[in-house]
Structure formats: structure tokens, C-alpha cells
Amino acid sequence: MSMPSCSVSYNSGDGASWNSGDGVSDQFPVGLRVLVVDDDPTCLMILEKMLRNCLYQVTKCNRAEIALSLLRERKNGFDIVLSDVHMPDMDGFKLLEHVGLEMDLPVIMMSADDSKQVVMKGVTHGACDYLIKPVRIEALRNIWQHVVRKRKDVWKDFEQSEIIEDGERKQKPLEDTDFSSSANEGSCRNSKRQKEEDEAEEDRDDTSTLKKPRVVWSVELHQQFVAAVNQLGIDKAVPKKILDLMNVPGLSRENVASHLQKYRLYLKRLSAVSPHHSGLNNSFVDSISSLNGLDLQALAATGQLPAQSIATLQAAAALGRTSTKSGISIPFVDQRNLFSFETPRLRFGEGPQPQTSNNNKQINLLHGIPTTMEPRQLAVLHQSQPRPQILMNAQATSHGSQSSSSLSQLSQPQSRPQILNDANGNHLSKGMGSGGFARNEEVEKNAGAAVYNRVSQPTSMVDFSIPQKADFLGNNFPLGNNSGVSSITSKGVLQQEVNSEMKGSRGFIPSYDIFNELHQQRSHDWEIGNVGPSFDASRRGNRQGNINVPPSILVQQQRFSSCQNDVMNRNTSVGNSPNLGQLRDTLLMNNPQIVKAENLPAASFQNTIFPEQFNQEDLMSALLEQQEGIGPVMNDFAFDGYSLDNLPI
Amino acid sequence: MEMWRQVFQYKESLFREGILDAQFTQLQQLQDESNPDFVAEVVSLFFEDSERLINDLTRALEQKCIDFKKVDAHVHQLKGSSSSVGAQKVKNACITFRNFCDEQNIEACFSCLQLVKQEYLLVKNKLETLLRMEQQILAAGGAIPMIE
Numbered sequence: 001m002s003m004p005s006c007s008v009s010y011n012s013g014d015g016a017s018w019n020s021g022d023g024v025s026d027q028f029p030v031g032l033r034v035l036v037v038d039d040d041p042t043c044l045m046i047l048e049k050m051l052r053n054c055l056y057q058v059t060k061c062n063r064a065e066i067a068l069s070l071l072r073e074r075k076n077g078f079d080i081v082l083s084d085v086h087m088p089d090m091d092g093f094k095l096l097e098h099v100g101l102e103m104d105l106p107v108i109m110m111s112a113d114d115s116k117q118v119v120m121k122g123v124t125h126g127a128c129d130y131l132i133k134p135v136r137i138e139a140l141r142n143i144w145q146h147v148v149r150k151r152k153d154v155w156k157d158f159e160q161s162e163i164i165e166d167g168e169r170k171q172k173p174l175e176d177t178d179f180s181s182s183a184n185e186g187s188c189r190n191s192k193r194q195k196e197e198d199e200a201e202e203d204r205d206d207t208s209t210l211k212k213p214r215v216v217w218s219v220e221l222h223q224q225f226v227a228a229v230n231q232l233g234i235d236k237a238v239p240k241k242i243l244d245l246m247n248v249p250g251l252s253r254e255n256v257a258s259h260l261q262k263y264r265l266y267l268k269r270l271s272a273v274s275p276h277h278s279g280l281n282n283s284f285v286d287s288i289s290s291l292n293g294l295d296l297q298a299l300a301a302t303g304q305l306p307a308q309s310i311a312t313l314q315a316a317a318a319l320g321r322t323s324t325k326s327g328i329s330i331p332f333v334d335q336r337n338l339f340s341f342e343t344p345r346l347r348f349g350e351g352p353q354p355q356t357s358n359n360n361k362q363i364n365l366l367h368g369i370p371t372t373m374e375p376r377q378l379a380v381l382h383q384s385q386p387r388p389q390i391l392m393n394a395q396a397t398s399h400g401s402q403s404s405s406s407l408s409q410l411s412q413p414q415s416r417p418q419i420l421n422d423a424n425g426n427h428l429s430k431g432m433g434s435g436g437f438a439r440n441e442e443v444e445k446n447a448g449a450a451v452y453n454r455v456s457q458p459t460s461m462v463d464f465s466i467p468q469k470a471d472f473l474g475n476n477f478p479l480g481n482n483s484g485v486s487s488i489t490s491k492g493v494l495q496q497e498v499n500s501e502m503k504g505s506r507g508f509i510p511s512y513d514i515f516n517e518l519h520q521q522r523s524h525d526w527e528i529g530n531v532g533p534s535f536d537a538s539r540r541g542n543r544q545g546n547i548n549v550p551p552s553i554l555v556q557q558q559r560f561s562s563c564q565n566d567v568m569n570r571n572t573s574v575g576n577s578p579n580l581g582q583l584r585d586t587l588l589m590n591n592p593q594i595v596k597a598e599n600l601p602a603a604s605f606q607n608t609i610f611p612e613q614f615n616q617e618d619l620m621s622a623l624l625e626q627q628e629g630i631g632p633v634m635n636d637f638a639f640d641g642y643s644l645d646n647l648p649i
Numbered sequence: 650m651e652m653w654r655q656v657f658q659y660k661e662s663l664f665r666e667g668i669l670d671a672q673f674t675q676l677q678q679l680q681d682e683s684n685p686d687f688v689a690e691v692v693s694l695f696f697e698d699s700e701r702l703i704n705d706l707t708r709a710l711e712q713k714c715i716d717f718k719k720v721d722a723h724v725h726q727l728k729g730s731s732s733s734v735g736a737q738k739v740k741n742a743c744i745t746f747r748n749f750c751d752e753q754n755i756e757a758c759f760s761c762l763q764l765v766k767q768e769y770l771l772v773k774n775k776l777e778t779l780l781r782m783e784q785q786i787l788a789a790g791g792a793i794p795m796i797e
Contacts, residue, residue, distance in 0.1 A: 040698065040726055040729050040730045040733070041694050041697075041698055042698050042730040042733055042734060043729055045690065045691050045694055046676065046679070046691055046734075049679045049684065049687055049691075053681075084729075086722065086726065086729075088722075112728045133729050134672045134729075134732040134733045134735070136672075136675060137675060137679070
């Protein structure tokens with residue numbers, strides 16, 4: 001789109017008072033980074049001046065689309081968004097939903113309209129405040145409270161989700177086993193799988209009876225873990241020995257075992273993924289986050305979705321479960337993780353992190369996604385099902401080839417969840433992230449299909465699920481092929497609107513090809529622009545080979561468990577009925593974040609989605625948890641039948 | 650100073666008559682050394698925007714088949730911007746206008762449009778005069794009178 005009409009002004013002082021990592025600087029709220037969106041130039045100018053007088057760092061924008069792309073470009077570049085309700089290019093509420101889903105920033109709506117319905121709409125869509133115009137400067141002085149409040153809530157949600165994940169994690173081993181058996185194609189995988197299954201079973205037995213306190217795999221802890229593993233040799237690294245080497249009080253063998261499982265998957269993924277996925281991470285992660293956000297948002301917005309979606313998801317899960325042991329749940333969970341990683345980054349206003357976090361996110365995604373596309377990938381996924389990738393810093397280096405860019409990204413900011421540092425993870429996740437992200441972007445841009453062209457690439461497997469979701473979200477909703485959740489449609493439109501292209505099964509192609517494509521594309525280019533073109537293209541291509549869109553949702557879930565063929569078979573069982581509800585549910589399933597959202601009351605949607613925002617360590621653990629707990633997550637939604645459980649631990 | 654008193658009285662009358670409201674004072678209070686022409690800039694933006702909106706409104710109401718939603722959207726925006734600068738009478742005219750839009754009362758809408766135009770031209774005239782006078786005070790080293 002041409003941006004000439006948008007007047008964007010940036011303060012020269014860039015978040016001077018916002019320190020990265022610690023959340024709140026002493027000067028807070030000075031330097032609060034505000035993005036104000038209003039198509040009325042008079043109001044925009046006045047607001048900008050008022051905000052500047054409050055010593056905030058203001059960026060103004062007169063078009064919602066431009067605002068969105070700004071937000072996406074500078075993922076952690078803003079703390080709060082002020083938006084008018086009535087805008088010509090995009091409804092303010094739509095922007096609100098997008099922001100809530102993708103970036104989880106507090107959004108304040110403004111309008112000269114003070115009618116109860118409109119204010120109510122703002123509330124239900126998740127606005128954290130509603131200002132009546134003309135806005136007085138006094139009203140603006142206090143907007144920082146929403147930033148603080150959101151962070152606080154995020155933390156709380158994070159902890160809550162962790163607990164949930166923990167409990168759910170217990171069930172994963174079973175799923176993993178199923179999954180691997182169906183998806184595993186390589187012989188080496190089989191052996192590995194066997195080993196992992198054994199371990200999983202071991203873990204299961206040990207932990208199933210009691211709920212253990214959650215272990216947060218902090219960066220340091222993970223590094224210790226990796227050091228121990230390297231010392232022992234990856235083949236000889238058994239939990240007991242690792243535990244002994246690490247010598248961390250309070251850490252149990254089971255904790256190490258499950259972490260090891262993830263790590264192994266991560267390693268496998270690194271080796272399986274092709275190198276050109278590096279660029280995908282960022283976008284992918286973003287997209288996934290956004291996807292999740294969308295779903296949740298939609299759900300939250302509608303208020304009824306959760307119930308409906310849950311039911312649908314459950315059904316879908318059940319279907320998916322039987323046919324595909326894929327780790328749909330993984331993507332779901334991963335998404336959550338991704339998101340959490342992303343958010344914290346944003347929250348702390350860390351500019352440099354974006355890549356890293358993206359990578360991280362991607363990795364997580366990968367972890368979560370059990371495999372989707374190629375057997376090889378599947379194997380990798382299988383093996384690495386668990387979120388092992390999470391802390392792959394060390395691994396990342398070794399797999400640097402995969403995504404050199406991502407590696408560097410990962411390795412740098414230690415602050416960000418280390419988990420995602422893995423290069424491999426990056427590219428896996430990248431593909432995913434980018435895929436997902438690309439999707440969103442693509443949709444908006446309808447650009448090429450860089451991201452999605454990959455489709456045929458086996459490496460992207462993991463990403464598949466996530467990007468799918470992105471597409472899914474975008475596509476599903478507007479597609480309307482699903483008779484299902486109507487509410488979703490209204491909500492989910494966010495994606496839809498943007499991704500006009502996504503419509504139509506594109507997004508869904510269950511086959512991991514899409515992932516691959518996305519992934520591939522992404523790795524090359526993080527930028528939205530790049531993704532765009534490939535995305536569309538690949539999607540289309542994928543589509544052909546795969547299941548129809550309607551089933552795509554299911555397929556997505558399926559994806560993980562098997563290669564496309566499998567998926568297709570599996571999906572069949574699910575049914576081709578384009579069902580938005582199903583799709584949604586699928587997305588939800590895949591999207592851990594969504595899961596979370598569902599668990600949480602819609603009202604708190606905004607807050608709950610990304611609880612991990614502010615704490616890297618927590619994020620990591622959350623990621624880990626999520627991955628492990630993908631199965632359980634699903635359970636929360638009553639998707640028991642869902643293949644999420646299959647997600648490797 | 651004599652000029653100051655004149656400006657004060659002029660300004661006070663504008664407020665008294667409801668042509669301007671407290672929001673205008675807010676605007677003026679926002680102005681500072683870093684942005685000495687802030688009010689003038691905002692006001693001219695308002696003029697541009699309003700004229701555009703009024704033209705759009707006129708065109709919209711001249712259609713054979715009036716799109717009331719569109720008309721309402723325009724009026725809503727005009728209401729927003731006029732309230733932001735403190736052009737109270739324009740804002741009030743917009744509120745009335747919107748009510749008639751809801752009712753889809755064509756005749757009344759036409760009347761409202763005329764009223765809006767009228768009020769707009771009035772406030773435009775007044776503001777231009779006021780700002781010019783205030784500029785003179787500032788140039789003379791004085792301070793602008795503020796009406797609370």
C-alpha cells in the first residue's frame with residue numbers, strides 16, 4: 001500500500017527511559033512509547049501534542065493499516081496504542097483485535113461517540129480503556145497505568161498457564177508414543193523413538209501420580225544441561241547422568257528427561273531442516289503469535305467462541321487424534337510459547353531482540369509441532385518432539401548452517417528465552433513463524449509467495465503447523481466455508497481481512513509442505529514483504545496436493561503426525577466439511593495460546609494470552625512447558641482426543 | 650495594555666456565546682516554546698478538514714439515493730474534529746445533524762447541513778480574528794489571555 005498519506009512522526013528520543021529487560025525504568029512513564037491512530041488530522045495533531053506534553057514518545061499514524069505494519073515492524077517498539085473507532089480503511093475495533101492478538105499491547109479506543117453500545121463494543125473487543133473525544137490531556141496522563149496493568153496480568157497468567165502446562169505435560173508421553181509410531185518413518189527415528197518412548201514412559205510413570213512443581217528451564221539451567229549433555233556425548237547422555245553432572249538441587253530426573261527429549265527433537269530438527277529457513281523465524285513467530293491472538297481475540301470478543309470452539313476443537317481433536325497423532329497441540333502450545341517470548345521482548349522494549357525472540361519463537365513452534373511434513377522431518381520432529389529445542393543455544397551453533405542469521409540472532413540476546421536460540425530451531429520456527437507471519441502479511445500484501453513456496457521442502461515440517469494456523473486464522477474466518485463458529489468469523493476476520501489471499505484453503509493446506517515453504521521462504525527473508533509473495537504462491541501450490549481447506553484445520557493438526565499423505569488420510573476422517581468452527585478449533589488446538597485463552601475467561605483474554613511476556617526465564621519454562629504440555633493443553637479444552645498429546649515432550 | 654484587554658474581551662465573548670469552549674483553552678495551553686505555532690497549525694488543519702467534510706456532505710446529500718451511513722460518518726468526523734478544537738457550536742450542529750441522519754430525514758438533514766456551514770464559517774471567522782489579535786500581543790511581548 002502506499003504510505004504517503006500516513007503521517008508518521010517519530011520522536012527522536014527513542015524510548016530513552018525504557019530499559020530493556022527490567023520492564024519499568026525509574027522515569028516511567030516518561031518515554032512511554034505510544035502509537036496513536038486517527039484518521040482525523042486535527043485530532044491526530046492535538047493528541048500528538050498532548051502526548052508529547054506528557055513526555056511520552058509518540059508516533060502518529062492516520063491509517064490503521066499503516067499502524068499495523070508499524071507495529072509489526074517494530075515488534076517491541078511500542079507500549080500502548082491509542083486508536084480512533086471510526087476510521088475509513090479499517091474499523092478501529094478490528095485494529096484493536098489485531099493488536100491484541102498479534103502484539104498483545106494495551107489498546108485505548110477513542111471516539112466522539114459516547115453511546116453505550118460503542119463503549120461496550122470497545123470493552124468486549126478487549127480495549128483496556130475508552131476515551132470520549134474531545135480528549136483532555138489529563139486523560140492521557142494516566143494511560144501508562146494500562147501498560148503496567150497488562151504486564152502484571154500477563155505475569156499472573158503466565159504462572160497460571162505454567163501450572164496448567166505442568167499438569168498436562170504428564171499426559172504427553174503417551175501421545176508422543178502414538179505419534180511417533182504413526183509418523184515415524186526413518187529407522188533411526190524408530191530407534192530413537194523407542195528410546196524416547198521409553199523415557200517418556202518412564203517419565204510418565206514417575207510423574208503421573210503426582211504433580212511436580214514446575215521447573216523453569218532458565219537460560220543458565222539450560223546451559224548447564226547442554227554442557228552436561230555435551231560432556232557425556234549426546235548419544236550417551238541419559239537423564240540420570242545429566243542430572244548428576246548438572247548437580248542442581250531440586251531438579252529431578254524426570255525434569256531432565258523431558259527436557260532431554262525436547263532437546264533431542266530440537267537437534268534432530270536442526271539437522272533435518274534446510275538452511276534457508278533462517279529468515280522465517282521472525283515472521284513466523286509473529287504470525288503465529290498473531291494467529292493465536294486472533295483466535296483468542298475472536299473468541300474473547302465473541303465471548304461464545306470459547307465454548308463453541310472448544311467443542312469444535314474437541315471434535316476435531318478427537319478426529320485428528322485418531323487419525324493423526326500429530327502434535328497439533330504442539331503448535332498450539334508453541335504458539336503460546338512463541339508468543340510469550342515475543343511479548344516479553346516487546347514489553348521490555350528490547351529492540352534488538354526481535355530476531356532472537358523470533359527465532360526462539362520459532363523454535364518453540366517447532367518443538368511443538370510434531371512433525372508434519374516429511375518423514376524425515378517427522379522423524380526429526382518425533383525425536384525432538386519435546387521442546388528440547390528450547391534451549392538450544394549450544395545446538396544452535398552447531399546447526400548454524402541452517403539459519404545462520406537466526407543463530408546469530410539467537411545467540412545474542414541471552415536475555416530472551418534461550419530456548420529459541422537454536423539455529424535450527426530458528427529455521428524451523430522461522431519457517432513457521434514466517435509462514436505464519438507471512439501469512440498475515442501476505443494476506444495483507446498479497447505479495448508473492450515467498451514463504452509458502454516452500455511447500456515442497458521437507459525441512460520445514462514443524463513450521464507447518466504454525467503457519468497453517470496463521471493461514472488458518474486468516475483464512476478460516478473469512479472463508480466462511482465453515483458453517484461453524486459464526487462468532488469466530490466475525491472475530492477471526494482480523495486475519496481474514498488482511499489476508500484476503502489466505503482465503504480459500506490456502507492457508508490450510510495441511511500438508512507440511514506449506515510449512516516447508518513458509519519456512520523456507522522465511523528463512524530467507526524475514527521481512528514481510530518477502531514473505532508475502534511466496535506465501536501466496538506456496539499456499540496455492542500446496543493446496544493442490546492437499547486436503548481441501550475445510551479439512552485443513554484438521555489437517556493442520558494432523559500435520560504433525562505424519563506427512564502429507566498421512567495427513568490427508570487422517571483428515572478424511574475428520575471430514576471435509578468446511579467448518580469454520582472446526583478450523584477454528586484446530587487453530588485453537590494448535591495454538592497453545594488460544595488454548596490458554598480458552599481456559600481463561602474471555603474477558604481476561606488480553607492478559608492471559610501472553611503471560612510470559614515479561615520474564616524470559618519464565619518464558620522458557622513456559623515454552624518448555626507448553627511443548628510438553630501440549631497434550632494437556634488440549635485437554636483443557638477438552639480436546640482430549642486431540643493429537644496434541646502426541647507432542648513430544 | 651489596551652490590546653490585551655480588547656483581546657480578552659473578544660475572547661471572552663466567544664466563550665460566552667458558546668462559539669468556543671474549554672477545549673480551545675486546552676489547545677492553547679498545549680502551546681509552548683517548542684511549538685509556538687501549535688494553535689495556529691491545528692486551527693488551519695481544522696479548517697481544511699472541515700471544508701473537505703462539508704463538501705463531501707454537500708455532495709452526499711445531493712445524491713439521488715442518499716447514503717445516510719456515509720453522511721453520518723462524515724458528520725461524525727466533523728463532530729470529532731470540531732470538538733477537539735473547541736468549536737462548540739459546530740459540534741452541536743453536528744450532533745443534531747446526526748440525529749436526523751438516524752431518522753433519515755432528508756429535509757432536516759439539508760437544514761442541518763446549512764446550519765453546520767453557517768456555524769463553521771462563523772467560527773472560522775472568529776478564530777482567524779482572534780489568532781491574529783493574539784499574534785499581535787505575542788509580537789509585542791505580551792501574554793495571551795486565557796479564559797477558564
